[in-house]
Amino acid sequence: MERQETPKLNQITDHVYWLSPDETTDRPVLGVVSGEHSTLIVDAGNSPAHAQLLLGELTRIKVAPPRFLVLTHWHWDHVFGAHTFALPTLASIQTRRIVEEMAQLDWSDEAIDRRVEEGFEIEFCRDNMKAELPDRSQLILKAPEIGYSSLLELDLGGVICDLVPVGGDHASDSSIVYVREDKVMFLGDCLSEDLYSGPPSFTTRKLYPLLDQLLSFDADFYLEGHAPEPMTRGQMVELATLFKRIGREVERSGPEREAILSALRTGMDEALDDETLEIVDSYLAGLRKP
Numbered sequence: 001m002e003r004q005e006t007p008k009l010n011q012i013t014d015h016v017y018w019l020s021p022d023e024t025t026d027r028p029v030l031g032v033v034s035g036e037h038s039t040l041i042v043d044a045g046n047s048p049a050h051a052q053l054l055l056g057e058l059t060r061i062k063v064a065p066p067r068f069l070v071l072t073h074w075h076w077d078h079v080f081g082a083h084t085f086a087l088p089t090l091a092s093i094q095t096r097r098i099v100e101e102m103a104q105l106d107w108s109d110e111a112i113d114r115r116v117e118e119g120f121e122i123e124f125c126r127d128n129m130k131a132e133l134p135d136r137s138q139l140i141l142k143a144p145e146i147g148y149s150s151l152l153e154l155d156l157g158g159v160i161c162d163l164v165p166v167g168g169d170h171a172s173d174s175s176i177v178y179v180r181e182d183k184v185m186f187l188g189d190c191l192s193e194d195l196y197s198g199p200p201s202f203t204t205r206k207l208y209p210l211l212d213q214l215l216s217f218d219a220d221f222y223l224e225g226h227a228p229e230p231m232t233r234g235q236m237v238e239l240a241t242l243f244k245r246i247g248r249e250v251e252r253s254g255p256e257r258e259a260i261l262s263a264l265r266t267g268m269d270e271a272l273d274d275e276t277l278e279i280v281d282s283y284l285a286g287l288r289k290p
Contacts, residue, residue, distance in 0.1 A: 009057040012221055012230055013182035015159045017061070019054050021226045025132035026077050026124075028225040030054045031186045033179050034063035035156025041069045042177050042186045043225070044082035044089075047133045051081030068154065070163055071144060072188025072225070073171040074098040076125055080133065083142040090154075092165040093147035094173035103141040122195055162217075168210045169194040169202050169286070178217050185217060189225040191239075193282045194289075200278075201285035204247040211240040243279065250283040257284060 009017050009032065017032040027050050031042030039058075045051045058066065071079055071091040079099055082089055091099070105111065112129060115121035133139065152163040162178040167190075174190040190210060193200035214222070215236065222231040231239070246264065253259040260280055264272060 009054070009061065011061075012223075013179075013184055015156075016179055016182050016184045017063075018223055018230070019057060020228060023226075026128040026226070027132070028077050028189070029186075029223055029227070031177065031223065032058065032063065033156060033159060033161055033177070033182075035159035037064055037157035038067035039064045040154065040156055040161055040177075041066055041085060041087065043072055043078045043188065044069060044080065044085060046077035046080050046128070048081055048084040048139075050132070051084035055085070064157065067156075070154075070161075070175070070177055071095055071099070072176070072186065072190070073174045074102065075171060075189065076102075076129060078188065078225070079141065080139065082144075083140040088146060089142060089144040090146040090148065090152065090163060091144040092173050092175050093149050094165070095175070096144040096147040098173060099141060100143040103143055107136040107139055124195070166190055166210055166213055167206065169206045176214065178219065183218055183220040184230075185214070185219040185222050187214070187222055187224045190214075191224060192226075194286075197289055199285040200282050201289055202243075202247075202279065202282040203286040203289070204251060204283070207243060208247065211243060215240060242276065246276065246279050247283060250280070250287065255284060255287055257281075260284075 009019055011017050015034050019030040021027055021029050025046065027046050028043060030045055033040040045054065066087055069082060069085050069087040069089045071089065074095050109130065112121055112126050116123055116126050148163060149165065154161045154163060160180045162180065163175055164178065165175050168174050170189045170192040174188055176188065176190060177186040193202055220233050222236050249260045249263045253263065257280065261272060264276065
């Protein structure tokens with residue numbers, strides 16, 4: 001598997017940087033928020049090598065020393081690099097509990113194959129783990145030392161970050177990181193589908209309040225965990241509007257896919273795009289969940 005061109009650290013505002021994702025082995029966005037006396041790392045990456053890539057990039061820019069690491073949720077691609085940073089680590093209490101349990105697991109090929117067969121892991125994650133980190137015999141999973149159950153304010157020196165549990169379909173332990181002075185929000189994967197309960201799925205019950213909560217912050221830019229570019233606020237509003245429009249049609253028509261698509265086509269001069277169709281199918285999968 002050929003690695004994409006090595007990503008560089010991008011600067012989006014005075015205090016906020018981000019390392020581009022890499023689809024080759026499902027490496028997510030990693031964030032850097034730098035204040036006068038401390039720097040916060042957002043997410044740990046999917047391996048020690050991924051973490052080292054970010055640490056290497058930090059040597060190219062003038063920022064305060066890294067003092068803290070925050071994990072947005074428990075999924076392997078966001079936590080496997082935590083031990084490499086050797087920093088005090090923060091996460092929601094639920095994330096901390098899950099990573100503590102993960103640290104007790106066997107991560108050999110045989111063990112993760114068995115967990116896929118038993119339904120506790122999914123093939124996509126298993127395959128990318130093996131590609132990113134073929135030898136996991138030396139893998140050390142570091143659980144967060146600091147857990148929070150509501151908004152936690154972190155002062156980096158002239159820059160305040162709000163660490164906020166928000167939940168969602170993708171992972172019930174999801175948090176976002178909002179950088180007040182720069183009006184930037186790291187979303188992690190909170191806007192993604194649930195991948196562990198059958199086909200990818202959304203539910204209006206979880207997605208609607210999440211969208212409202214995210215838009216309640218005065219953010220100009222939103223960084224999703226696997227998106228190649230930040231979203232502007234205008235793009236975020238458009239996405240929320242699309243999610244809610246499709247959700248209303250699903251609530252009105254129930255499992256009747258063609259009725260939903262017909263309603264969505266009303267007043268349109270062009271075919272529904274792939275994103276819309278994927279959201280429809282994810283909502284329908286959510287209706288079928290127990």
